[in-house]
Amino acid sequence: MIRKRLLVSAIALGSALAVSIPAMADDGLGDYRDRFEPLPYLPPIPADNSLTxxxxxxxxxxxxxxxxxxxxxxxxxxxxxxxxxxxxxxxxxxxxxxxxxxxxxxxxxxxxxxxxxxxxxxxxxxxxxxxxxxxxxxxxxxxxxxxxxxxxxxxxxxxxxxxxxxxxxxxxxxxxxxxxxxxxxRTLNTPNSPFDRYLRGDMNALDEQEKDGMVAFVDNGCVACHSGPNLSDGNFHAIQVPGSEDEGRYVVTGEESDKYKFRTPTLRNVAVTYPYMNNGATETLEEAVSIMGQEMLGRDFEDKEIDNITAFLHTLTGEMPEFEVPALP
Amino acid sequence: MIRKRLLVSAIALGSALAVSIPAMADDGLGDYRDRFEPLPYLPPIPADNSLTxxxxxxxxxxxxxxxxxxxxxxxxxxxxxxxxxxxxxxxxxxxxxxxxxxxxxxxxxxxxxxxxxxxxxxxxxxxxxxxxxxxxxxxxxxxxxxxxxxxxxxxxxxxxxxxxxxxxxxxxxxxxxxxxxxxxxRTLNTPNSPFDRYLRGDMNALDEQEKDGMVAFVDNGCVACHSGPNLSDGNFHAIQVPGSEDEGRYVVTGEESDKYKFRTPTLRNVAVTYPYMNNGATETLEEAVSIMGQEMLGRDFEDKEIDNITAFLHTLTGEMPEFEVPALP
The missing domain is CATH 1.10.760.10 (Cytochrome c-like domain)
Structure with missing residues (x-):
C-alpha cells in the first residue's frame, strides 16, 4: 500500500517536472540523440569470468x-x-x-x-x-x-x-x-558524462555549441564508425595519419585488405587522453578532428565546425572511477 | 554546568577503566618506554615554508x-x-x-x-x-x-x-x-602504530614477544642511534654492510673522518620498506638485525633475540597516509 502510494507520487512528480521545468522539454534533436547510447555502468561480463x-x-x-x-x-x-x-x-x-x-x-x-x-x-x-x-x-x-x-x-x-x-x-x-x-x-568505467546525462533527458547538460558539435558529428558521418555506447563500431578502418607507416591490422592477419587498418578507438574521455592517433603524433583535439575529416571523410572542416565538434567531444569526459591505490606485499 | 558534569563523568569513567581493565595497568617497562617518543601527526614546519x-x-x-x-x-x-x-x-x-x-x-x-x-x-x-x-x-x-x-x-x-x-x-x-x-x-606520516599506541598507554598494543624485542632493542644499545620520534638520531655513523664500497658522507664533505658514514635511517615502517641497507642487498629484517648487531654493536645476536627485535620492529608500521591520486592536466 505504501509502495503503491509512493509510485503514484513519483508519477505525479514526474508529470509535474515535465510540465514545470523547461530543461526537460525536447530540444528538437531527438533524431540525433537516437544515434547514440549512454554508457552503462558496467560492460558485458563474459560467462567464463564472472566479476567477483x-x-x-x-x-x-x-x-x-x-x-x-x-x-x-x-x-x-x-x-x-x-x-x-x-x-x-x-x-x-x-x-x-x-x-x-x-x-x-x-x-x-x-x-x-x-x-x-x-x-x-x-x-x-x-x-x-x-x-x-x-x-x-x-x-x-x-x-x-x-x-x-x-x-x-x-x-x-x-x-x-x-x-x-x-x-x-x-x-x-x-x-x-x-x-x-x-x-x-571492467570496473574502470566513466559513466554519467555530460553527454550521457543529455542522452538520459537532461537537455541542459549540453550547451548550444556542444549540441551543434553533436549535430556536425552526425551530419558529417563521424558517427558511422564512432557508434555504440563506447563510440566505437569495433570494426577496422584504413587510415594513414601524418608520420605513420604502421600497417596496422595487416601485421596481425597478413591480409592485403587489412593494410593500415586499425580498430576504431573509443572517443570516451578523448579530451583527457591526448595525444592522438596510432602514433600519438597529433597533440590537440582540434588537429585530430581536422585530420579525421580529411583522412576518413575527405572533408576540410571549417574552423567553426572543428570548434563545435571539439566542444562536443569534451562532453564525453565522464566520472573517473574511484579507487584506492592498493597496499602491496 | 553541563561541561563540568561531563568532566566529572569522564574522570569517573577513567577511574573505572583503570581499575577494571588490566590493559591500563603498568607492565613494569616504564623505564624502557621512557627511551622512546610517539610519532607526532606532523613534523616540524619551517618558518619560511608554511604548510598551506x-x-x-x-x-x-x-x-x-x-x-x-x-x-x-x-x-x-x-x-x-x-x-x-x-x-x-x-x-x-x-x-x-x-x-x-x-x-x-x-x-x-x-x-x-x-x-x-x-x-x-x-x-x-x-x-x-x-x-x-x-x-x-x-x-x-x-x-x-x-x-x-x-x-x-x-x-x-x-x-x-x-x-x-x-x-x-x-x-x-x-x-x-x-x-x-x-x-x-610533510603530510606523509604514519602515526598511531601499535608501538605509538603502547607508548601512549595501551599496554596491550604490544604482545610479550614484541615487548621483549623492545627491551632487547634498548639493552643492546640499538636505541643509541635509533632514537627520537622517527627512530633516527640524525647523526652519521660509519658502517660497511656486505657488498658495499660506498664511501657515504665522505663523498659530500671530503673529510676522512666521514668515510663510510651514513645518516641513521628511520625504523618507522621498516617492515614494509625492504630491502635494507644503503645498497639494498639485505632482503629480510632478520638479516638486517643480525648485520646491525655485528657491524654496529660487535655482537652476534642469538636467533631468539633476532626474532624478538624483528617482532618489535613490526610494531613500528603505522597508519598509511590517506590520499587520492590527483587528476593531472
Whole structure:
C-alpha cells in the first residue's frame, strides 16, 4: 500500500517536472540523440569470468604490481596511469630501459566495452590482452613464468589467488592472472558524462555549441564508425595519419585488405587522453578532428565546425572511477 | 554546568577503566618506554615554508607528475611508490632508461622528521632534497628549466602555482616547486602504530614477544642511534654492510673522518620498506638485525633475540597516509 502510494507520487512528480521545468522539454534533436547510447555502468561480463570482488581486488593489486616487470619498476599503471586518464599522455609508450614503442597507449577506461583490444585488434578480449604488455620486450619485458614465480613468493598473493579461484589447486597461473586483470579493468568505467546525462533527458547538460558539435558529428558521418555506447563500431578502418607507416591490422592477419587498418578507438574521455592517433603524433583535439575529416571523410572542416565538434567531444569526459591505490606485499 | 558534569563523568569513567581493565595497568617497562617518543601527526614546519593546503595539493600533483622527467614516464611516485610503502622494494633505485643507481630508495614516509635528507645527508631539509632526483642522470634525468617550462605549458599549473604563491609574479620556479613537494611530503606520516599506541598507554598494543624485542632493542644499545620520534638520531655513523664500497658522507664533505658514514635511517615502517641497507642487498629484517648487531654493536645476536627485535620492529608500521591520486592536466 505504501509502495503503491509512493509510485503514484513519483508519477505525479514526474508529470509535474515535465510540465514545470523547461530543461526537460525536447530540444528538437531527438533524431540525433537516437544515434547514440549512454554508457552503462558496467560492460558485458563474459560467462567464463564472472566479476567477483575477489578477482577485482586481486586484479587491482596486479595492475599496480611492478615486480611482474623485469626491472621491478614498471607496472600496468606506469603507462595506464590513473593520474593521466589511465593512459600516459606521451606520443608512444615508453617501457623497459626507456625503449619507445610503435604506438600510442590506449586508455584502459571503458576498455571492457570494446569488441577487440590493442590498436590492431589482435586480442579478442581483455583476458587475451592482459598478459601481452607483461611479456612485450619494449614494455615490461618479463618472462611470464618468472612473473608467476615472483608472485608465488608472496604469502599475500598465495592467499588472494586462492580466494579468487577457490576451485584451483594451483591458482597462481597465467590464465587467472589475466582474468583478474581483466576483471579489474571492467570496473574502470566513466559513466554519467555530460553527454550521457543529455542522452538520459537532461537537455541542459549540453550547451548550444556542444549540441551543434553533436549535430556536425552526425551530419558529417563521424558517427558511422564512432557508434555504440563506447563510440566505437569495433570494426577496422584504413587510415594513414601524418608520420605513420604502421600497417596496422595487416601485421596481425597478413591480409592485403587489412593494410593500415586499425580498430576504431573509443572517443570516451578523448579530451583527457591526448595525444592522438596510432602514433600519438597529433597533440590537440582540434588537429585530430581536422585530420579525421580529411583522412576518413575527405572533408576540410571549417574552423567553426572543428570548434563545435571539439566542444562536443569534451562532453564525453565522464566520472573517473574511484579507487584506492592498493597496499602491496 | 553541563561541561563540568561531563568532566566529572569522564574522570569517573577513567577511574573505572583503570581499575577494571588490566590493559591500563603498568607492565613494569616504564623505564624502557621512557627511551622512546610517539610519532607526532606532523613534523616540524619551517618558518619560511608554511604548510598551506594549496602547497600540499600542488605538491601532490608534482609528486605524481611524470612530465617533469625527460622520458615523460618517471615521477617521484615511481620510486616512492605509495603501493610499496612509498618506496620501491628493489635493491637500488632504477630510473631513466633503466639505469640502476648506487643506493636503496629511502621511503618518503615521515621524512619530514629527519634532520637531513639522502643517505649521506647532503640535503639539509626536504626543500633542498626535492629537486635532486629530478635532475639526477640516473633518476628523472631532466633539466630543471625544461621541467619548469613543461609545467608552464599547462593552464592548470599556472593557476595552481599562483594560488599557492600569491605574492610571486612568476610563481613557477624551482624554489616554489621544491617548497610544494616538501609540503606534500610533510603530510606523509604514519602515526598511531601499535608501538605509538603502547607508548601512549595501551599496554596491550604490544604482545610479550614484541615487548621483549623492545627491551632487547634498548639493552643492546640499538636505541643509541635509533632514537627520537622517527627512530633516527640524525647523526652519521660509519658502517660497511656486505657488498658495499660506498664511501657515504665522505663523498659530500671530503673529510676522512666521514668515510663510510651514513645518516641513521628511520625504523618507522621498516617492515614494509625492504630491502635494507644503503645498497639494498639485505632482503629480510632478520638479516638486517643480525648485520646491525655485528657491524654496529660487535655482537652476534642469538636467533631468539633476532626474532624478538624483528617482532618489535613490526610494531613500528603505522597508519598509511590517506590520499587520492590527483587528476593531472
Amino acid at each position: 570482488p575477489e578477482k577485482v581486488e586481486l586484479g587491482k593489486m596486479m595492475f599496480f604490481e611492478p615486480r611482474i616487470s623485469s626491472s621491478g619498476v614498471i607496472s600496468c599503471a606506469t603507462c595506464h596511469n590513473p593520474a593521466l586518464g589511465w593512459s600516459d599522455r606521451i606520443p608512444r609508450a615508453t617501457g623497459h630501459d626507456g625503449q619507445v614503442g610503435e604506438r600510442n597507449t590506449p586508455t584502459v577506461l571503458n576498455s571492457g566495452f570494446l569488441d577487440s583490444q590493442f590498436w590492431d585488434g589482435r586480442a579478442a578480449d581483455l583476458e587475451e590482452q592482459a598478459l601481452g604488455p607483461i611479456e612485450a620486450d619494449v614494455e615490461m619485458a618479463m618472462d611470464l613464468d618468472q612473473a608467476l614465480k615472483r608472485l608465488e613468493g608472496f604469502d599475500v598473493y598465495q592467499r588472494r589467488f586462492s580466494e579468487a579461484y577457490p576451485d584451483d589447486e594451483n591458482p597462481i597461473n597465467g590464465d587467472n592472472l589475466a582474468q583478474a586483470l581483466a576483471s579489474f579493468q | 593546503p594549496e602547497k600540499v595539493e600542488l605538491g601532490k600533483m608534482m609528486f605524481f607528475e611524470p612530465r617533469i622527467s625527460s622520458s615523460g614516464v618517471i615521477s617521484c611516485a615511481t620510486c616512492h611508490n605509495p603501493a610499496l610503502g612509498w618506496s620501491d622494494r628493489i635493491p637500488r633505485a632504477t630510473g631513466h632508461d633503466g639505469q640502476v643507481g648506487e643506493r636503496n630508495t629511502p621511503t618518503v614516509l615521515n621524512s619530514g622528521f629527519l634532520d637531513s635528507q639522502f643517505w649521506d645527508g647532503r640535503a639539509a631539509d626536504l626543500e633542498e632534497q626535492a629537486l635532486g632526483p629530478i635532475e639526477a642522470d640516473v633518476e628523472m634525468a631532466m633539466d630543471l628549466d625544461q621541467a619548469l617550462k613543461r609545467l608552464e605549458g599547462f593552464d592548470v599549473y599556472q593557476r595552481r602555482f599562483s594560488e599557492a604563491y600569491p605574492d610571486d609574479e612568476n610563481p613557477i620556479n624551482g624554489d616554489n616547486l621544491a617548497q610544494a613537494l616538501a609540503s606534500f611530503q
